[in-house]
Amino acid sequence: MHLIWLELRNYRNYGHLDLEPGPRLNLFLGANGQGKTNLLESVAMLALSSSPRARRDAELVGPLAPEARIAAVVESGSRRAEIRISIVIDGERARRRIEVDGRPRRAVDLPGLFRVALFWPDDLNLVKSGPEHRRRLLNQMLVQVEAGYARALARYARVLEQRNSLLKQVWSGDQPPSALEVWDLELAKLGGEIAGARGRAVAALREGAAAAHGVISGGEVLELEYQGPPADLLSAVENSRREDLRRGSTSVGPHRDDILMRLGGRDARGFASQGQQRTAVVSVKLAEAELVASMTGERPVLLLDDVLSELDGDRRRALLESLGEPGQVVITSVEAEPFPAAVIGSSVVRCIEAGRVQACG
Numbered sequence: 001m002h003l004i005w006l007e008l009r010n011y012r013n014y015g016h017l018d019l020e021p022g023p024r025l026n027l028f029l030g031a032n033g034q035g036k037t038n039l040l041e042s043v044a045m046l047a048l049s050s051s052p053r054a055r056r057d058a059e060l061v062g063p064l065a066p067e068a069r070i071a072a073v074v075e076s077g078s079r080r081a082e083i084r085i086s087i088v089i090d091g092e093r094a095r096r097r098i099e100v101d102g103r104p105r106r107a108v109d110l111p112g113l114f115r116v117a118l119f120w121p122d123d124l125n126l127v128k129s130g131p132e133h134r135r136r137l138l139n140q141m142l143v144q145v146e147a148g149y150a151r152a153l154a155r156y157a158r159v160l161e162q163r164n165s166l167l168k169q170v171w172s173g174d175q176p177p178s179a180l181e182v183w184d185l186e187l188a189k190l191g192g193e194i195a196g197a198r199g200r201a202v203a204a205l206r207e208g209a210a211a212a213h214g215v216i217s218g219g220e221v222l223e224l225e226y227q228g229p230p231a232d233l234l235s236a237v238e239n240s241r242r243e244d245l246r247r248g249s250t251s252v253g254p255h256r257d258d259i260l261m262r263l264g265g266r267d268a269r270g271f272a273s274q275g276q277q278r279t280a281v282v283s284v285k286l287a288e289a290e291l292v293a294s295m296t297g298e299r300p301v302l303l304l305d306d307v308l309s310e311l312d313g314d315r316r317r318a319l320l321e322s323l324g325e326p327g328q329v330v331i332t333s334v335e336a337e338p339f340p341a342a343v344i345g346s347s348v349v350r351c352i353e354a355g356r357v358q359a360c361g
């Protein structure tokens with residue numbers, strides 16, 4: 001999987017960028033606030049169809065016009081495709097349009113054409129913050145490798161919303177309880193699909209993440225465990241109806257999933273240091289890249305935003321060595337200093353300043 005060419009127009013702080021990344025290691029250096037994360041975000045959008053960090057699409061649109069554009073040529077196997085995403089501000093709303101090779105494509109149908117494994121500082125929430133961050137990790141990976149996952153996820157969200165609003169209507173007597181039956185069934189069916197995919201993904205990630213973490217940390221033991229809904233989801237949904245009616249929301253299903261992360265046998269949430277958290281998250285991401293490669297036969301593009309900070313010298317070295325595999329990698333950093341000369345020598349190095357990418361010097 002390769003990003004051959006990237007064009008940004010009025011995207012965040014990029015007025016006009018044309019970029020041809022190198023086929024292997026690409027290093028982008030820049031001070032804070034210059035556009036390093038924005039650049040990786042735009043590449044991630046080509047894989048995920050939406051921004052992994054923006055709350056609203058309108059945030060992505062720069063000051064020059066009411067429209068932002070990302071265009072790219074990507075290569076998968078020997079096949080090239082041109083992806084175009086445009087975000088147009090239209091009154092209060094922003095409309096997103098996606099085209100592949102000149103033909104319109106729905107957002108749920110884009111993932112899978114181009115794949116990335118993304119690490120960025122927001123991901124540090126993976127260890128310490130709420131379960132939604134860990135669910136997002138699984139979703140970002142699974143939409144790219146499992147046909148139908150993005151669609152199941154979107155349908156599940158709609159079913160959940162319908163069931164929740166119906167719960168309130170049944171509670172207030174506006175609808176009979178039997179109206180819930182069809183939604184219970186749908187919830188259990190889609191929820192079962194999602195949970196199945198997630199359970200398999202965590203089982204497959206576990207070994208790779210433990211191996212990467214062991215190498216980078218010099219021997220710490222990382223364990224992952226999927227905490228999904230009950231196997232008989234339909235019975236669980238039916239049994240929780242009374243409670244759900246009282247709460248006005250659905251209490252069982254994959255929207256409550258979590259991944260338990262243990263470090264040295266203890267829940268990592270409570271005691272892992274910043275550096276240990278970073279190591280754990282990076283390890284999960286490296287395992288994700290490996291897993292996607294083994295599932296699809298092709299390495300995803302690895303996007304690592306500011307990955308080296310907070311790691312000690314040994315961990316930095318071990319991490320950079322574990323990137324030695326073939327594949328396209330994009331790394332950002334405030335400074336070149338943490339990178340060994342050999343890494344700099346084998347990378348395409350560019351500097352980012354105020355939304356412009358240029359040779360460093």
Ligand SMILES: Nc1ncnc2c1ncn2[C@@H]1O[C@H](COP(=O)(O)OP(=O)(O)O)[C@@H](O)[C@H]1O
Pocket residue numbers: 011012013014030031032033034035036037038039058059060061062063
């Ligand atoms: N829609 C937007 N229009 C213009 N500038 C934006 C927009 N969104 C973010 N920015 C600017 O982008 C910069 C942050 O870029 P970022 O990629 O996060 O920096 P860093 O290099 O530290 O990773 C900030 O200066 C911010 O004001």
Ligand SMILES: [Mg+2]
Pocket residue numbers: 033036037038305306
């Ligand atoms: Mg940044």
